[in-house]
Amino acid sequence: MRFNQVAFRYRRRAPWVLRDVTLTVPRGRIIEVNGRNGAGKSTLLRLVAGVVPPVRGSVGDRPPSVGYAPERFPAGQPFTARAYLGHMAAVRGVPAARVGEWAERLGFTGLLDTRLPDLSKGSAHKAGLIQALLAAPGLLVLDEPFAGLDAGTRAALPALLAELAAEGSSVIVSDHQGDLRSVPGVVRWQVADQTVHEGDPPEEQTVVEVIVARSQAEDLVGRLKADGYEARLR
Numbered sequence: 001m002r003f004n005q006v007a008f009r010y011r012r013r014a015p016w017v018l019r020d021v022t023l024t025v026p027r028g029r030i031i032e033v034n035g036r037n038g039a040g041k042s043t044l045l046r047l048v049a050g051v052v053p054p055v056r057g058s059v060g061d062r063p064p065s066v067g068y069a070p071e072r073f074p075a076g077q078p079f080t081a082r083a084y085l086g087h088m089a090a091v092r093g094v095p096a097a098r099v100g101e102w103a104e105r106l107g108f109t110g111l112l113d114t115r116l117p118d119l120s121k122g123s124a125h126k127a128g129l130i131q132a133l134l135a136a137p138g139l140l141v142l143d144e145p146f147a148g149l150d151a152g153t154r155a156a157l158p159a160l161l162a163e164l165a166a167e168g169s170s171v172i173v174s175d176h177q178g179d180l181r182s183v184p185g186v187v188r189w190q191v192a193d194q195t196v197h198e199g200d201p202p203e204e205q206t207v208v209e210v211i212v213a214r215s216q217a218e219d220l221v222g223r224l225k226a227d228g229y230e231a232r233l234r
C-alpha cells in the first residue's frame with residue numbers, strides 16, 4: 001500500500017494537518033506511529049484505514065480487508081456486545097463463531113451479554129478491538145489500542161499483533177506508551193511538521209569542548225571528522 005503526496009485538512013481553508021506524505025506501508029510488519037499530541041497521528045490512521053479520503057494526492061493498493069479501531073469506541077448503540085459484534089461479523093462475511101474466539105482471547109467472554117452503553121471505558125475499547133480483528137485483516141489500524149486496557153490484555157496484545165504481522169498483515173498502531181518497544185522488527189513512523197518521518201526521531205545534539213595542545217589540534221579534528229563527528233578548530 002502506498003501514499004503518493006497525500007495532503008489532508010478537515011475543512012477548506014483550515015490548516016493542513018498533513019502535507020506531501022509519500023510512503024509505503026510494508027506488508028507483514030508492525031508500524032508504530034508516534035508524535036506529540038495534535039501532530040496528526042489519528043488523522044494519518046484514518047487516511048490509512050480509508051475512513052477519510054486524501055484532499056490531495058492518492059492512496060493506492062489498500063488491502064481489501066481492513067480492520068480499524070478508532071481511539072474512542074462509539075459505545076452509545078443500544079445493543080449487547082454480542083449482538084453488535086455478531087452484526088459486524090455478518091457485515092464482514094465471517095462466521096459468528098469468530099466473535100466467541102476473539103472474546104475468549106481478549107478476556108471478554110463474560111461481557112458479551114452486556115449492553116454497549118453499560119460497558120466500562122476499557123471494556124468498550126476491547127469491543128472496538130474485537131470488531132477490528134474479526135475479519136483477519138490484511139490491514140489492521142489501531143488508534144491507541146493499549147489505552148485503558150487491563151494489565152493482562154495489555155501484556156498479551158503485542159504478541160497477538162506480532163502473530164498477525166507474521167501471517168502477512170500490515171499492522172499500524174499509534175502508541176504513546178511504548179508498549180511495542182519489546183517487539184522485534186517494529187517499523188517506527190514519527191508524525192511531525194505536517195508530515196511523516198520514517199525511523200526514530202533524531203537524537204538531541206550537544207557540544208563537547210576538548211582542550212588539546214595546539215600541535216595536536218588539526219590531527220584530532222581530522223580524526224573526529226573521520227569518525228563522523230562535526231568538529232571545528234577554534
Ligand SMILES: Nc1ncnc2c1ncn2[C@@H]1O[C@H](COP(=O)(O)OP(=O)(O)OP(=O)(O)O)[C@@H](O)[C@H]1O
Nearest residue numbers: 010011017035036037038039040041042043044191
Ligand atoms: N474531526 C476533526 N475536525 C477538525 N479538526 C480535527 C478533527 N480531528 C482532528 N482535528 C485536528 O487535526 C489536528 C491533528 O489531530 P489528530 O487527532 O490527528 O492528532 P493526534 O496526533 O492523533 O493527537 P493526540 O495525540 O492528541 O491523539 C489537530 O489540530 C486537531 O485539532
